Amino acid sequence: MKISVLNIGNELLKGSTANTNLASIGQELLKLGVPPIIQMTVNDDPNDMKEAIAYLEKRSDVIISTGGLGPTTDDITVEIFADYFGLKLYTDEKVIEHIHNIMGKDKILSVHNKKQAIVPVGSTILENRNGTAPGISFEANGKLIFLLPGPPSELIPLFKENVLTSIRSRLKEKVYFESLYTVGIAESELQRIVSENIKENQKLYIAYRAEPGGCELTFSSPMEILVSEAITKIRSVLGLSILDYGCKNIAEEIIKLLAERKMTLSLAESCTGGMIASKIVDVPGSSKVFKGSVTAYLNEIKMHLLKVKENTLLKYGAVSEECAKEMAEGCANLFNTDIALSATGIAGPDGGTSSKPVGTVFISVTFHNRTLTKKFLIKGDRSRIRIRSTAFALNLLRNVLLEIS
Numbered sequence: 398m399k400i401s402v403l404n405i406g407n408e409l410l411k412g413s414t415a416n417t418n419l420a421s422i423g424q425e426l427l428k429l430g431v432p433p434i435i436q437m438t439v440n441d442d443p444n445d446m447k448e449a450i451a452y453l454e455k456r457s458d459v460i461i462s463t464g465g466l467g468p469t470t471d472d473i474t475v476e477i478f479a480d481y482f483g484l485k486l487y488t489d490e491k492v493i494e495h496i497h498n499i500m501g502k503d504k505i506l507s508v509h510n511k512k513q514a515i516v517p518v519g520s521t522i523l524e525n526r527n528g529t530a531p532g533i534s535f536e537a538n539g540k541l542i543f544l545l546p547g548p549p550s551e552l553i554p555l556f557k558e559n560v561l562t563s564i565r566s567r568l569k570e571k572v573y574f575e576s577l578y579t580v581g582i583a584e585s586e587l588q589r590i591v592s593e594n595i596k597e598n599q600k601l602y603i604a605y606r607a608e609p610g611g612c613e614l615t616f617s618s619p620m621e622i623l624v625s626e627a628i629t630k631i632r633s634v635l636g637l638s639i640l641d642y643g644c645k646n647i648a649e650e651i652i653k654l655l656a657e658r659k660m661t662l663s664l665a666e667s668c669t670g671g672m673i674a675s676k677i678v679d680v681p682g683s684s685k686v687f688k689g690s691v692t693a694y695l696n697e698i699k700m701h702l703l704k705v706k707e708n709t710l711l712k713y714g715a716v717s718e719e720c721a722k723e724m725a726e727g728c729a730n731l732f733n734t735d736i737a738l739s740a741t742g743i744a745g746p747d748g749g750t751s752s753k754p755v756g757t758v759f760i761s762v763t764f765h766n767r768t769l770t771k772k773f774l775i776k777g778d779r780s781r782i783r784i785r786s787t788a789f790a791l792n793l794l795r796n797v798l799l800e801i802s
Contacts, residue, residue, distance in 0.1 A: 398568060400426060401435040401457040403449055405464040405474055406547060409438050418463045421553055425561055427604040428574045428615045433461075441471040450481050454540055461560060464547035466530035468509040474544055475515060475533065482537035484517040489531075492522060496529045523559045527551045532559060541567070573624045574617035577631060578640040580610055580647050581792050587612050594634050595627050603627075610647060610788025611640075637799060647791045648676040648683075654798040655686035655736075660764075662794075663732035664690035665703055665724045667715065668742035668758060672787040688732040693724065703727030703739075714753070716741050718770045721759035725770075729763050736764040736797070740790050744779045758786045762797045769797060 402422055408414040419436055426432050435456060439445045453460050465474030479486050492514035496506060513530045516522060523532030523543075528551040533544040543560050545552045565572070579587060584607035591603060591614070601623045606613040616627045632639055644650040655662055664674050674690040677683050691702055696715055699705040704727040705720055713719040724739035742758030749755035756777070761770040771793055775785045 398431050398459065398564070399457045400431055400433050400459040400461065400564070401437070401453040402433045403453060403460060403462040404436070404438045405441065405446065405462060406438075407440045407471070409464070410440055417549055418547070418552055421549065422461060422463075422556060424604070424606055424613075425557065426564070427602070428576070428617050429561070429565060429568065429572045430574075430602045430617050430619075431564065431568070431572075441465060441473060443473065443477055446474070446477045447481050450478065454538065457540065459541045459543070459564065461543045461545065461556075463545045463552055466513065466533075466544060466546045468507075468512055468529070472512075475517070478542065478544060479517045482517075482535075482542075484519070484535070484537065486515050487518055488514050489516050489522060490514075492516065492531050495524065495531065499529050523555050525551050525555060527554065534559070534563065570619040572617055572619055573621040574615055575624050575628050576613055576615040576645075577628065577635075578645055578647075579612050579614060579635060579638050580640060580795065582612065582635070582638055583607075584612050587614060590634060591631065594630055598623060601627060609784045610792055613645075646676075647788075647795055648680050651677070651791060651795055651798065652680045652683050652686060654795070656682075658735075658798065658801055660735040660798075660801075661686055661688050661732075663688050663728050663734040663737045665728035665737065665739040666690060666692050667694055667699070667724070667740060668744045669740045669783055669786050669790065670694065672783060673738070673740060673790050676787060676791060688734050691728060691731070699724060702731060704730070716743050716753055716757055716759060718759050718761075718772065721761035721770050722763070722768050725761040725763040725768060736762065736794075738762045738790060738794050740786055742773075742775075742782070742786055744782045744786075746779060756782050758782070758789070760786070760790045760793055762794055764797060764801065769793075 404416055409416050423433055437449050439449045465472045496510055516533055517535055520533050520535035525531050528546055530546040532555040535542050545555055584605055600618050600620050602617045604615040616624045618624050640650045666673055671692050677687050693699045693703055696710050700707055703724050705723040709719050709723055721739050721741050725737045729737035739761045743749050743755050745755035756775040758773045773789050775782045
């Protein structure tokens with residue numbers, strides 16, 4: 398099966414919006430062993446769009462289009478695809494009702510709002526729970542076409558729940574796949590470990606997706622035994638460097654570990670500015686174990702809320718092992734939690750010295766009347782330092798929890 402992706406939107410070509418949809422689509426299709434063979438990005442121009450469709454139609458069995466389903470005049474994806482494939486359009490009343498439900502029953506829909514309910518005759522409507530524009534699928538000229546909204550929060554659920562299911566059902570061979578999520582291992586190191594332990598096999602597809610602090614490793618094959626053997630082998634080699642079953646990111650496992658140990662968590666952040674807390678609260682059910690956090694950017698806040706001693710700040714500075722330790726301990730006392738984590742550092746671009754260069758970060762965890770503090774030297778710009786600090790903090794917290802029986 399040959400699959401192509403067409404991303405539509407002037408904003409993508411201008412660079413004002415990053416094309417994250419391609420990465421999401423590609424990663425999921427790779428798990429099925431059918432990564433896209435072609436990707437094209439075009440602006441909102443009728444002729445350019447038709448030329449792109451013609452090019453992809455000749456080379457693909459499936460075309461997945463993203464973007465251009467909004468209510469504005471430059472959102473013309475439905476009209477262009479319908480015109481190209483000679484399909485008539487109609488207004489779907491169920492979509493009108495859905496738009497009303499999203500926008501409010503008392504809302505009078507404008508012509509622009511109703512435009513999103515215009516769909517090709519004979520198409521299948523894919524319900525968009527997170528927006529007003531529906532996804533659309535239809536078959537034409539022997540090709541399977543999917544039209545999906547551009548916003549990732551709308552596209553990804555539609556893609557996973559509808560497009561993947563449809564593609565999987567059409568594959569000539571059933572594809573088995575399973576993913577592992579690693580922490581504390583660089584992508585290159587993970588690939589080395591896999592290559593040394595998994596024999597090369599044309600029937601076994603291996604995909605890597607790196608993210609700060611870890612990687613997603615996926616094995617897929619039409620032979621279930623190959624996937625099972627690979628997963629078992631890598632789990633035995635990597636051990637605790639792999640997240641527990643059912644956990645897709647480190648924050649999920651942290652919440653699970655806290656719940657199992659009947660422990661509560663609080664956070665005190667400086668250089669990360671709430672990024673660690675954001676990862677924690679992204680996990681459903683985190684409120685059962687997470688009491689709260691403090692973003693203590695100013696020294697006055699560190700002293701007033703977290704009870705960091707003024708002498709500590711004068712003698713060692715806000716970016717120091719001593720300050721990180723007092724921040725964590727003060728946070729645990731403030732929120733009355735069993736475990737607390739703090740992060741303080743120099744994210745840059747200014748503020749570094751010869752003894753404490755930009756990228757110097759101290760992360761501290763206090764639990765069971767003891768405190769563990771680690772120093773990190775992180776290379777990169779301000780954004781990367783903060784992202785990496787968050788990853789290191791979560792990894793340290795996980796390691797501590799794993800040691801607690």
